[in-house]
Amino acid sequence: MSNIKIEIRQEDVSKIKEICASYNRDPQELINILHACQEHFGYLPAEVQEVISAETGIPVAKIYGVVTFYSFFSMTPKGKHPISICMGTACYVRGAERVLEEFKKELKLQVGQTTPDGKFSLSSLRCVGACGLAPVVLIGDKTYGRVAPDDVKKILKEYE
Amino acid sequence: MHILVCGGTGCQSSQSDAILSNLRDEIEAKGLSDKVQVILTGCFGFCEKGPIVKIIPDNTFYTQVKPEDAQIIVEEHIIKGRKVDRLLYRNPETKDAVGDSKHMGFFKKQLRIVLRNCGFIDPENIDEYIARDGYMALGKVISEMTPQQVIQEIKDSGQRGRGGAGFPTGLKWEIASKNKSDEKYVVCNADEGDPGAFMDRSVLEGDPHSVLEAMAICGYAIGASQGLIYIRAEYPLAIHRLKIAIDQAREYGLLGNNIFGSDFSFDIKLRYGAGAFVCGEETALIHSMEGLRGEPTIKPPFPAESGFKGKPTNVNNVETLAAIPIIILKGANWYNKIGTEKSKGTKVFALAGKINNVGLIEVPMGTTLREIIFEIGGGIRDGKKFKAVQTGGPSGGCLMEKHLDTPIDFDNLVAAGSMMGSGGMIVMDEDNCMVSVAKFFLEFTVEESCGKCAPCRIGNKRLYELLNQITEGKGSMEDLDRLRNMSVVIKDSALCGLGQTSPNPVLSTLDNFMDEYVAHVKDKKCPAGKCKNLMEYYIIPENCVGCTACARVCPVNAIAGERKEVHQINHDVCIKCGACKDKCKFDAIIIR
Structure with missing residues (x-):
């Protein structure tokens, strides 16, 4: 499991319990519960999964299996400005790979990592459906369209 | 008059919200609020030139509109009746402005049935859907048709499922209807996973009620009272609009108990996907809805016999469902005249x-x-x-x-x-390397394989490794045979649709672009100039003017040369990033 150990605060435990209760602690609602918890915490550390397990009666190993199965769920915290590069086919044929390379180079990060200061995290995703704007980069909620490798420095400057 | 502003994901990413509010302010400032309505619609489809603003009734089609253009659109077009020439779409060949959407090449050959309301109505207002004959089909089936007649109508229409496999929709409904159970489920598969496909999202964002209505019709036909929409969490706008649509339909009594005063009751809930391509497969989708890992199971039993919670379940794709209401209203004999002999619509x-x-x-x-x-x-x-x-x-x-x-x-x-x-x-x-494209898709499959069956989990990984070797110039002719043999074995032995089709990109590129594979393997060359290990950048002395642009942009200082003299690339240092080629204005840098 994740090597990050966090202290989970009492109020966070209450929040998880509240979320589980809103779904009647129904094991079939596990994915909705995980969505709600990730929205609240930003990620799903092992400690959160343990509380969900206690609430719903689903073994923690099963929860871990579900969390790691779906790419939307993450066990590591994302950066303050999460950067996602669309690697859908449309973006790929229009050169998304080189844009991703440029971000990796500029931030000295690999996909799935977060900068030590917690500012940026880098991920690739499959098709946001804005194929007319390919290649597309998302930073937080902001969408950048028709991104060329040359634009990367300029884009990152906006967040300094 | 109506001003329609595209509110699809593509256009919203380029500020269509600001255009909408500026237009509304402008209309109000000019005191035109009672004459002109500004409406946020679903996707027009012409994403390339977004954001789009369309004026009804004259069908003027403005492209690449900016928020600050709101003023000129209102002052010139709405008040003075003059089209704003610089915002009109231009014919790419003649460069002439095209006055209305009916004369645009993009729309001329299209026939919009599924997308009939997208880019025409406000998706967040049920009254606009109803004004376009919305929920009339549901009324018709409940008041005039038996469930068997509904199924027969869909069978006669010849519609086949749009999710991929092309299974006849009517037959699917019939099987689900014949299985007796105290509870059945209608599931809408909105887990659109193909990278580069966004039709389901556009339908849900632009015309959500058509899907809700179709699910209720299906519920009536097969005897289900509960509907579930399994939608990707990556589609926040579509989720938002679906929630609004479900609430409005409940408020109008079009979902819920005793619809249209009959004894038919039907309601719809949302379930979220979490980013797993395999969940597009219906058995995997059902497991995911049950809170489990989205792994497929062997069919039979088909979901129509034993699906969600072990009950008979009918799973249809968004696009399939969106056509159902209009098939019911216009009749099977209208729909089955469109299309080819075996693929209707x-x-x-x-x-x-x-x-x-x-x-x-x-x-x-x-x-x-x-x-x-x-x-x-x-x-x-x-x-x-x-x-x-x-x-x-x-x-x-x-x-x-x-x-x-x-x-x-x-x-x-x-x-x-x-x-x-x-x-x-x-x-x-011509700039795309087909071996790399095959590799791209296999990389996708390897990442998305759920791992349950060995042919998909291990076989695709081996295919990917072989393709990778070839793009690095380490492939042999035997590897090409190996690719083909392994592809056939994976297709024959994988458990679900994902594995059974994942070698297709390899097989089709082997069939159609064999010479490109051979070039990679025998000549160690990539004809498209995409595979880094197989190419080198050169400067053509005749074309180089010594402007130094390439040397300045080179991230590793691999280019040397005096100003106004021919430059050279040091191949030991060059990392083949291509920045120099992009920068050169004189076509002096080539890939060999």
Whole structure:
């Protein structure tokens, strides 16, 4: 499991319990519960999964299996400005790979990592459906369209 | 008069919200609020030139509108009746402005049935859907038809499922209706996973009620009272609009207990996906809805016998459902006259890649690839040469020049070595390396394989490794045979649709672009100049003017040369990033 150990605060435990209760602690609602918890915490550390397990009666190993199965769920915290590069086919044929390379180079990060200061995290995703704007980069909620490798420095400057 | 502003994801990413509010302010400031309505609609499909603003009734089609253009649109067009020339769409060949959407090449060949309301109504207002005969089909089936008649109508229409496999919709409903149970479920599969396909999202964002209405009709036909929409969490706007639509439909009594005063009750809940491509497979989708890992199981039993919570479950794709209300209203005999002998109706395609008009289009089955790419799509970008078109997403194949005149339907695409899939259509030009494209799709499959069966988990990984070797110049001719043999074995032995189709990109590129594979293996060359290990950048002395632009942009200082003298690239240092080639204005840098 994740090597990050966090202290989970009492109020966070209450929040998880509240979320589980809103779904009647129904094991079939596990994915909705995980969505709600990730929205609240930003990620799903092992400690959160343990509380969900206690609430719903689903073994923690099963929860871990579900969390790691779906790419939307993450066990590591994302950066303050999460950067996602669309690697859908449309973006790929229009050169998304080189844009991703440029971000990796500029931030000295690999996909799935977060900068030590917690500012940026880098991920690739499959098709946001804005194929007319390919290649597309998302930073937080902001969408950048028709991104060329040359634009990367300029884009990152906006967040300094 | 109506001003329609596109509120699809593509246009919203380029500030269509600000355009909308500026237009509303402008209309109000000029005291025109009672005469002119400004409406946020779903996607027009012409994403390439977004954001789009359309004026009704004259169908003026403004492209690439900026928020600050609101003033001129209102002052010139709305008040003075003069079209704003600089915002009109221009014919790419003649450069003439095109006054209305009816005369645009992009729309001329289209027939919009599934997308009938997208870009026309406000998706967040149920009254607009009702004004376009919305929920009339539901009223008709409940008051005038028996469930058997509804199923017969859909069977007669000849509609086949748009999710990929093309299974006849009416037959699916019939099987689910015949299985007796105290509870049955209608599931809408909105887990649109094919990278580069966005038709389901556009329908849900632009016309959510059509899907809700169709699910209720299906519920009536098969005897279900509960509907579930399994939607990707990556589609926040579609989720938002679906929630609004469900609330409004409940408020109007179109969902809930005793619909239209009958004893038929039906309600719909949302379930969220969490980013797993395999969940598009119906058994995997059902497991995911049950809170489990989205792993497929062997069929039979089919979901129609034992699906969600072990009850009979009918799973249909968004695009399939969106056509149902209009089939009921206009009749099976109207629908089955559109399309080809074995594929009826229309198909929505997401046109993307190296093409002029990226966007969402809907054409009758039987339209040729050439018509789609060169007439609707406006041809290849930057005057480059067409090389291939990839249909069917990661399960499909790459078709070439000789397939362009094939009329598209489910069976013809399979015969040509590809498939319909959900309708992604990615166009590639001479700069795309087909071995790399095959590798790209295999990389996707390897990442998305759930790991349950060995052929998919291990076989695809080996395919990927072989392709990777070839792109690095380490492949042999035996590897090509190995690729083909392994592909066939995976297809024959994998558990679910994902594994059974994942070698298609490899097989179709081997069939259609063998010379490119041979060039990689024998000559150690990548004809498209994409594979880094197989290429080197050179400066042509005759073209180089010594402007130093390349040397300045080179990230590793691999280019040397005095000002106004011919430059050279040091191949020991060069990392082949291509920055110099992009920067050179004199075409002096080539790849060999």
